[in-house]
Amino acid sequence: MSSVDIVDLHLSFGATKVLENLHLNVAEGEFLVLLGPSGCGKSTLLNCIAGLLDINDGQIFIGEHNVTWAEPKDRGIGMVFQSYALYPQMNVEKNLSFGLRVAGFSKAIIRQKVAEVAHILQIEDLLKRKPAALSGGQRQRVAIGRALVRDVGVFLFDEPLSNLDAKLRTDLRIELKRLHRKLGNTMIYVTHDQMEALTLADRIAVMKNGVIQQLDTPNGIYHRPKNRFVADFVGSPSMNLIQGTLFKQDEEWLFRMHSEATQDEQWVGISLTHYPFTAAPAVGQKVELGIRPEHVILTEKASNSVSSYLFLVDLVEPMGPDVVCWGSVAGEPFKVRVSADFVFKPDTTLMASFDLTRASIFDIETGGRI
């Protein structure tokens, strides 16, 4: 087991800067997920940690060692790839033992280690088969085994489940989590799938354009996104974002939607008394109010609560355990997730009220949370 420290990492391909001034500490035994859209530099970062890409500046520490200039094999890492990358001409046993044979271990030790790993991953029956004769799930298991067998402190996963079908992905995800609990190794896991990130991670680093936007627990990422990008990227269906302006009236902060401003002179906006501000708000500040679809409460009639809007239902999407209804609030697209027993028809109007303790407010210009 070892920690991973990345200090001031810079990487550019020619003139394009891919990673700049990147700092990241991964604690010993932690499961860290790098999450982001494609092209955000997450796989590149993983390749830098593995030593498969030369960096331009900065340092990488694994455990106590500065591995910035070390060869991949000397870094104490094992890696699992999206395409499995099994050696096609070798059977499973030879695939697992390749690294050990390169390192010059004795035959007895190799046999023992391969048997151990095969037992952990339950691939004992497959040892004599060639990769071509395995299913996708079995191949990825062997690929994980190849990383396991090398007895390293850090495992790197580069979108390992992306090539599998949905059901298998869920199964292997749970297996990976179990494996992490059993082995306790440090794991760094790259994915663009937010479900994988939220379920697997101890901490998630959400990346965009080579910059870590937020590094937090899955709970923190989901409920207290640090900026608009994280809020929008994580969550499915994504967070509702309503543009508006902040006001102050009788020491009470209020939010008023842009599109409703002309409709009703009496309407002052929704009260933000219960909203936990993290930065000082300013009067007249242009903001976006973010509310997750499941934090909207739908009622038939207007309640006394000031924080409710008219919600016009347009489309209903039953998801099994719950229902997502798509519609609009004051002309802006809006979606709400409610329990499956909630029965209603399309093209009706309901009252939507927000739980403001669980909302997020972002400054429109900086995109930062306030």
Place this chain on the structure above:
Amino acid sequence: MRGVTPTTAIGPRGSKPKRILSTRNIVVYGVLTVAAVYWVIPLYVMIVTSLKGLPEIRMGNIFAPPLQITFEPWVKAWDSACTGLSCEGLKVGFWNSVKILIPSTFISIAIASVNGYALSFWKFKGSEVFFTLLLLGAFIPYQVIIYPLVILLRELGLFASLGGIVLIHTVFGMPILTLLFRNYFASVPMELFKAARVDGAGFWRIFLQILLPMSLPIFVVALILQITGIWNDFFFGVIYAGTLNFPMTVQLNNIVNTTQGVKEYNVNMAATLLTGLLPLVVYFISGKLFVRGIAAGAVKG
């Protein structure tokens, strides 16, 4: 569920019948047959003529099968046909060709495969420029560099020697072979290479233990290209090999183009067939692998 009404019951059902004598079939098979006949007739004439005696040939029926089959022309072509002053047949040229072929093929493929591997997996600064320059070599007309090469070989002390002709074949095979291998290796997933590096394998181990075993088709293609190319070569052989090392093709030319005495058509045909035998055999044995390798390597990239 829809019920079966009488109209659907008598309508078409199952797979659509195909006409054998369709226009398309007639055109396709017709063209193919004509092309095949066009190529096979000369071969037939050669074989038939090589099995006839000279008196029978003088009768002039070149398409007629031999009345009396004789293998004497074949024996003479191999063993005692005259090229200039020596009358030892084609066998001298055959062994010369073998001596040129084996080292040239082996060395050129060995170097080109490593070239292609390095160019697709171990990119270095300027590797693309290097590759472009190498490719440019494939487009330079040979005639332009004949004389400079003669001087170069002379200065190296390799002119008119076996080493010289092997060097020439190796160098001239390099652009196309490197392209072939580079494109084949470019289709191998990069992650495989990365996995091997994480497993601790270096330059040679990745090449020998991981890539070589999965590259059989492309090696067969390279082998066929080189064997047929070098065996059929006349030009380099006659210029750079020297009289002692003349390959089979040069000797064949000397036998066929003798201006003295009677034209022994049967011996000439037999000699030509003997010279062309090796490439023919190679194609027959490895045709399928050849197509597979070409499809895997040459198109992609």
